[in-house]
Structures are given as C-alpha cells and as structure tokens.
Amino acid sequence: xxxxxxxxxxxxxxxxxxxxxxxxxxxxxxxxxxxxxxxxxxxxxxxxxxxxxxxxxxxxxxxxxxxxxxxxxxxxxxxxxxxxxxxxxxxxxxxxxxxxxxxxxxxxxxxxxxxxxxxxxxxxxxxxxx
Numbered sequence: 001x002x003x004x005x006x007x008x009x010x011x012x013x014x015x016x017x018x019x020x021x022x023x024x025x026x027x028x029x030x031x032x033x034x035x036x037x038x039x040x041x042x043x044x045x046x047x048x049x050x051x052x053x054x055x056x057x058x059x060x061x062x063x064x065x066x067x068x069x070x071x072x073x074x075x076x077x078x079x080x081x082x083x084x085x086x087x088x089x090x091x092x093x094x095x096x097x098x099x100x101x102x103x104x105x106x107x108x109x110x111x112x113x114x115x116x117x118x119x120x121x122x123x124x125x126x127x128x129x130x
Contacts, residue, residue: 020045025080027073028057036060043067043092046085050076066091 011019020026026042028051036056039049043060049067051057061067066088070076 016041017045020047023047025050025077026067027051027077029073030054030056039067040092040095043088046089048080048083048085048088050080052076064091 008019020042023042024047026039026047026049028036028039028049030036031052031054033056036051039051039057039060042049043066049057049061050073051061051067051069052071052073053062053069057067057069062069066083068076068079068083070079
C-alpha cells in the first residue's frame with residue numbers, strides 16, 4: 001500500500017460526484033468486477049478511466065476514448081491524463097435507460113431473426129422422425 005493513499009470510506013451523492021470531479025484519473029484496479037457501474041459514474045463526472053483490459057472495463061470503456069485499458073495500470077493512468085474530460089462525460093451520457101432498452105430489444109429482434117434462419121423447413125421435422 002502507498003503511504004500517501006487516503007481511504008475516505010463510503011461516499012454517496014453530491015459528495016461522491018465532487019470527489020470524482022476533483023480527481024485526475026479514475027483507477028479501477030479490479031480484475032474480476034463484471035460491469036463496474038463506478039466506471040460510468042466516474043465518466044459522468046468527466047473523469048477518464050484507467051483499468052485492466054478485462055470484463056467490465058472492456059464492456060464499458062473499450063473503444064470509447066473515455067479511458068485507457070492496459071495490463072500496466074501506471075501506463076494506463078499516464079495515458080488517461082491526456083483524455084479530455086468532456087469526452088468522458090459525453091460517453092457516459094450516451095448510456096441512457098432509453099439506449100439500454102433499445103439495445104436490449106435490438107438483441108431480442110436479432111435472436112428471433114437468427115432463430116428463424118435456423119428453423120427447419122416445413123415438413124422437414126416429420127421427415128426426420130419418419
């Protein structure tokens with residue numbers, strides 16, 4: 001542990017968003033978090049993300065320009081310092097409930113279309129069982 005690190009305990013609401021906004025980079029050191037809602041919270045406050053290239057950060061940050069994923073967190077942090085804060089906020093604001101619902105229903109439509117493509121032609125089932 002770094003002796004200069006300060007652990008502030010649980011913070012919520014405006015106090016948490018002020019802490020995010022006061023930081024330079026949000027470092028997400030988890031290798032196992034499955035989504036990382038805190039990544040979106042930080043980005044919504046204009047905070048670029050530095051994280052490992054694993055599930056969660058790959059889903060939220062990869063390809064967005066709102067953070068840097070690297071196996072070396074120091075490298076990710078230093079590169080993330082170059083990301084404009086407005087870019088991070090804009091990416092987070094793109095993640096609305098409406099967009100989530102659109103994506104969800106789009107996935108259902110795609111699954112139904114794919115299932116229809118895989119369906120056996122009429123009468124084929126009877127011929128196979130015959």
